[in-house]
Amino acid sequence: MFNFLGKYYPLYLNGTAQTIIISIIGVLIGLLLGITIVMLRLSEHKFARAIAKTYVAILRGTPSMIQVMLIYYVLSGLITIPPIQILGASLDRVIPGAIALGLNSGAYVSEILRAGVTSISVGQTEAGLSLGLSPKTTLYQIVLPQAIRNVVPALGNEFITLIKESSVLFYIGVQEVTAQALGIGGTLYNFIPPLLVAGLIYFILTSLMSQVMTLVEKRLGRKYRQVA
Amino acid sequence: MTQTRIEVSHLNKTFGQQLILKDISFKVVPGEKVVLIGPSGSGKSTLLRCLNRLESPTTGKVAFDGQDISQLEGPKLWQLRQQIGMVFQQFNLFPNKTVLENITFAPRQLKKVPTEAANEQALALLQQVGLADKANTYPQMLSGGQQQRVAIARALAMKPKLMLFDEPTSALDPEMVAEVLQVMKQLADAGMTMVIVTHEMGFAEQVADQVLFLADGELLDQGGPDQVFHHSQNQRTRSFLKQLS
Numbered sequence: 492m493f494n495f496l497g498k499y500y501p502l503y504l505n506g507t508a509q510t511i512i513i514s515i516i517g518v519l520i521g522l523l524l525g526i527t528i529v530m531l532r533l534s535e536h537k538f539a540r541a542i543a544k545t546y547v548a549i550l551r552g553t554p555s556m557i558q559v560m561l562i563y564y565v566l567s568g569l570i571t572i573p574p575i576q577i578l579g580a581s582l583d584r585v586i587p588g589a590i591a592l593g594l595n596s597g598a599y600v601s602e603i604l605r606a607g608v609t610s611i612s613v614g615q616t617e618a619g620l621s622l623g624l625s626p627k628t629t630l631y632q633i634v635l636p637q638a639i640r641n642v643v644p645a646l647g648n649e650f651i652t653l654i655k656e657s658s659v660l661f662y663i664g665v666q667e668v669t670a671q672a673l674g675i676g677g678t679l680y681n682f683i684p685p686l687l688v689a690g691l692i693y694f695i696l697t698s699l700m701s702q703v704m705t706l707v708e709k710r711l712g713r714k715y716r717q718v719a
Numbered sequence: 720m721t722q723t724r725i726e727v728s729h730l731n732k733t734f735g736q737q738l739i740l741k742d743i744s745f746k747v748v749p750g751e752k753v754v755l756i757g758p759s760g761s762g763k764s765t766l767l768r769c770l771n772r773l774e775s776p777t778t779g780k781v782a783f784d785g786q787d788i789s790q791l792e793g794p795k796l797w798q799l800r801q802q803i804g805m806v807f808q809q810f811n812l813f814p815n816k817t818v819l820e821n822i823t824f825a826p827r828q829l830k831k832v833p834t835e836a837a838n839e840q841a842l843a844l845l846q847q848v849g850l851a852d853k854a855n856t857y858p859q860m861l862s863g864g865q866q867q868r869v870a871i872a873r874a875l876a877m878k879p880k881l882m883l884f885d886e887p888t889s890a891l892d893p894e895m896v897a898e899v900l901q902v903m904k905q906l907a908d909a910g911m912t913m914v915i916v917t918h919e920m921g922f923a924e925q926v927a928d929q930v931l932f933l934a935d936g937e938l939l940d941q942g943g944p945d946q947v948f949h950h951s952q953n954q955r956t957r958s959f960l961k962q963l964s
Binding site: 612614615617618620621622623624625628632633636637640 | 771773794797798799800801802803804805807809811812813814815824825828829870873874877
């Protein structure tokens with residue numbers, strides 16, 4: 492059933508490389524953007540809060556497939572990215588694709604971080620303020636570090652979702668794992684084995700991600716477990 | 720040189736439609752210990768929180784060292800709070816920082832005290848509250864009484880001119896109340912200006928220079944401890960104290 496792998500495995504390797512590249516860029520953009528948006532969301536300025544709310548509402552309320560396609564067409568209309576090939580990935584498709592995933596993920600990450608901030612007791616903020624710290628310092632130095640620790644599992648979920656969501660980039664012609672599997676399936680006139688292989692690859696990637704998040708969680712939780 | 724550390728005049732505080740504090744006026748002079756007593760819900764904590772502006776008075780004035788602070792905002796407000804220490808019922812230590820880091824954080828951040836000097840000062844403060852051996856422990860490894868003593872040390876690290884205590888022993892197991900009160904007593908004897916909300920009447924009587932009795936947001940009774948605790952003319956004060964004994 493899986494003999495085809497002998498011939499087609501390089502395509503899967505290429506696809507996997509692309510999925511990994513896209514996911515890493517997407518997670519990084521999502522994280523940075525998420526932090527930026529939650530900063531706006533928790534700011535004292537009404538206008539900043541409105542921007543953050545609108546952003547989250549739009550990105551969360553529309554399908555990522557449409558976002559990806561729109562960003563790809565808009566971006567390729569505005570600037571020309573040379574179709575350089577890296578690890579079998581054509582940059583003029585991979586870059587807009589990864590950006591689109593990151594923009595989408597940023598909305599979710601910001602909401603996860605906001606939930607984390609809300610989970611920290613008001614007493615922490617009051618303790619900071621009563622020492623004479625500014626509200627900003629109190630938020631960034633006292634509340635946010637504790638909040639991030641509380642939301643590591645939720646962030647892990649979001650990153651895993653992003654890895655799986657990256658399959659929508661198939662629609663803009665990124666040759667990632669799903670695209671490769673469909674291509675191979677078309678050649679073989681049988682989609683089931685290639686798709687099973689693709690599923691296994693995603694499973695391995697998401698398992699690795701969840702291992703990484705477990706390590707992060709342990710590392711951030713160290714302080715809380717230390718015995719006197 | 721000002722003769723009053725805190726002067727509250729005609730302070731009113733409303734939350735929505737509800738009047739929480741009604742026309743409160745009193746003074747605290749440097750070195751004085753003022754104890755706020757009264758039934759729960761009487762507005763004691765709110766009044767205390769108006770003094771370091773965790774709450775804002777709706778109308779009326781609060782002056783600190785002669786300066787009206789009731790409308791302060793921004794950096795000036797933060798500066799003010801550096802001079803006023805506060806100890807909370809729930810301790811509110813930073814759980815992700817060691818005892819030492821809890822104490823040194825504000826001085827390092829706000830006064831740019833070098834790490835070494837800050838640590839030295841923190842250790843001296845820990846010595847003072849009897850916890851020198853806990854410097855590198857995290858708060859959750861400590862008992863409630865120990866946490867509260869660290870919280871006092873943390874507030875003292877900013878060298879405040881006034882210390883506010885919001886029911887500092889109410890969340891403690893009975894056997895830990897004494898150790899916290901003892902630290903507060905030391906602080907009082909050392910001449911710190913203190914405003915204390917408490918239900919520990921024995922302690923209040925021992926330490927207070929002035930006792931304020933608050934009920935339903937009104938300052939109903941006010942005087943020296945002997946006066947308020949034993950010779951009060953006020954019916955509400957007498958029945959409140961009777962309930963407790």
